[in-house]
Amino acid sequence: MKNPLLRNHLIKSLLAFVVFAQASVFAQPVIQWDKTIGSNGYDDLKSIMQDANGEYLLTGTGAWAQISGDRTEAGLEEDPWIVKLRPDGTKKWDDIVTPLSGPDWVYMAVRTSDGGLAIAGSTETAYFIRKLDYQRNVQWAKYFSSDSDAGIEIGFGEIHETADGGIIVGMSSTGGAKPAQGKDEASVGGYDYWIIKFSADGQVQWNNTIGGTGSDICRTVRQTTDGGYIVGGSSNSGIGFDKTEAPVTGSDMWIVKLDANGVVSWDKTIGGPAPTSLIQTADGGYVAGGYSSANAGGDKSENSKGGVDMWIVKLTSYGSVIWDRTIGGTGDDYCLAVIEQPDGSIIASGQTGSGAGADKTEASWGLTDLWVVKLSGSGVKVWDKTLGGSLIDRAERNSLISTLDGGFIVGGTSGSNASGNKTENSRGGDDYWVVKFAPEPSLAASPIRINAGGQAFTTATKKLFIADQYYAGLDRTSSIASGDILNTSNDVLYRSARCSPSFSYNIPVPNGEVSVYLHFAETYYGAPGKKGGKGSRQFHVNMEGSRKLTNYDIFAKAGGAMLATAETFTVNVTDGMLNIDFLTGAADLPRVSAIEVLPSPQRTLTFTPQADATVRDGIYQNQNFGSDPLLGTKGYVGTPRDLQRVSYLKFAIPGITNVKSAKLRVYGKNHENMEGITLVAGGVLDDSWTENGITKANAPSYLDPTAEARVLVNGELKYRDLDVTEFVRMQATGDKVVSLALATRSIRLLNFHSKENPSGFVPQLVIVTDNTINQVTRLGNEIEAEPKAEDALSSVIYPNPAKDHIMLEVSSGHKSEVDLELTNLAGSRFRLQRPEIEANSSRLKVGLPAQLPAGMYLLKVRSKEFSEVLKVLVKE
Missing domain, CATH: 2.60.120 (Jelly Rolls)
Structure with a gap:
């Protein structure tokens, strides 16, 4: 096509069509399997976890259960029941945790890095946390009594393991200090948030009572990538004590950010109901999931769809609302959990009593069902899925997780026999029920670029390096206010750096190979007015536990101070997290100016x-x-x-x-x-x-x-x-x-x-x-303007079917001379006549062999840039 403007217009139209077609094809997720696990009693699932080997751990409460169904030990009224599933969902083993005294009810459980388990629950007289080792023996236990003289506790918002192997606990409490139970401060209003940090051996490291003048109920707490914590719940308090903003709707979402020692960094009041789930997202912000029956008002921008609706809110890293979405059917729909997928999308799960209508595209299966909804990173609904049998199926707060293969698993408690999309009968009463969804085919994940030690910065080639995040270790940075950095037009990127005795970056990425680019510049040793030079700074770098750089010397590699340089690596990630460790070497401190993580051009x-x-x-x-x-x-x-x-x-x-x-x-x-x-x-x-x-x-x-x-x-x-x-x-x-x-x-x-x-x-x-040929040409040092390689579109054959010759319109992605090879589907080769090149065009006239049998053939087109295979149908 000689008109380049027309050609580019057609290409853009085709690409737009492909994107639209993909959205249509991926409109529904694929269920890989579902499993019903239970006994003749009543089994209530509370948590799902996945181990590094792909196996799943289910934890909940078993009630009045005898040896039956999937249960191999008789119960003692209510007791914690743990079930291990293989990656394909088949049961591996089950175990009960002996009750402390009388019945034990489980609220939540989390896997710990030592291979053990932490369980939060309650007895008839107290709340408890029990830490189990990898053999499920109790290592330590902590109790929180409901003593009206000293105040009343409300059950756990959440518990999670922290980066140091400890446990963070979120509860609510009213009343005085209880040092023996880890409460050092009296309540300041009605109920207050009560956050407790335990060490790995169960010792209270710190605790904080956080509240305003009214009642503040903690629903969720998690550690953040900076080593601090994010806490969410509901509040009807006015300004006072820890609350710095006035109420918006009377009962609001209250988000509190704590530093690593539990001290309040900031708080944010958002006009809407409390979150049932609050997660930090890969961009450093947060997503809160909850439910509401309210129409638009406060920070809620959309009216109710009919009854109670899911309400999903995207927040900045400081708690300001970016977008909110009200998602529901004509009945009552509750969001109980949210997760972020590797592609930046949000999966929300909860319970529904709605039939098809409004945002709900599928009819109900029974009295209540599980409901799963996917939103894009910008809050646009992608799909929804109703899960259930003919009776009552209940969702749970902590039973939605991303899986190692890029899919996800959701669970709850079911009383249904095989019906709807539930494939197995009840074991007798209520059962654990889990549903595994396959990974969704998607485009390559977006690059992650971090300005280590600095603020967000956009390069001359329009690449956004986000403000420093995902780091752990001693929080120490180094920067210079000015100075010309050679080998780059992006001096700002190299004037700041993360620099301390040892630190790490833990960056969430899709599993598989990624390309990692580390950017360096020595701005101290040998810089104007500074002593030192080669050998003054030497440090190590590990990635995914493997040594990549040993006694790396920025000065020696770059050829002097104030010079930009970079190192590149291919790393295979298997657990959804890229771990980069900067370790002290032969001299001084590790230092890095910027990090880029690009998806590998090869995808499975x-x-x-x-x-x-x-x-x-x-x-x-x-x-x-x-x-x-x-x-x-x-x-x-x-x-x-x-x-x-x-x-x-x-x-x-x-x-x-x-x-x-x-x-x-x-x-x-x-x-x-x-x-x-x-x-x-x-x-x-x-x-x-x-x-x-x-x-x-x-x-x-x-x-x-x-x-x-x-x-x-x-x-x-x-x-x-x-x-x-x-x-x-x-x-x-x-x-x-x-x-x-x-x-x-x-x-x-x-x-x-x-x-x-x-x-x-x-x-x-x-x-x-x-897709190596489609990746933008990489630069080593972000030098000046970077040329953008044109996407390699497929070459085109016509006429097709052909008889004695074909015309080949060669793709513009082939910059060098092309070689042609014709084979049949069995791999036999056939000699082609010498191509004739049309003047002033990219078209080749290629003669086919005489007496070539009719049938389907493959034409391989190869150049130095890439190769492609086109099909040719030869007619009689």
């Missing part, structure tokens, strides 16, 4: 089928098996036609480009014996088939598989991988839909789990992409 995305079904021959040729939990294959050699089976799978892969590899994963076995049988996967070009409509009589044909798309299947039940890279590459450049057929020539029946199988081991299409 896992897709589950839109549709899958088995077709059978003979008397079954017109019968549909789309809802079966198994996919079957059986060959035709000596087999009656009635037994012959082929299975079809369809995947949507929107937005996928530059496929590096692709594999189809199916979970199953040889159903008849332990013999190894060859399973093949062939590409299907016709994607019009449907799960509930496909039969043997109308099933599309499939291509002969490549040698790689074969695997032996014996009697062991497990995942098998088939390499389908070439076919997926071809489809990724076309309609972004991949249909595949599973077949075998053997008379043995091979069975695999379909997407309807309740086990959760569903088929997967795992695609690895490499």
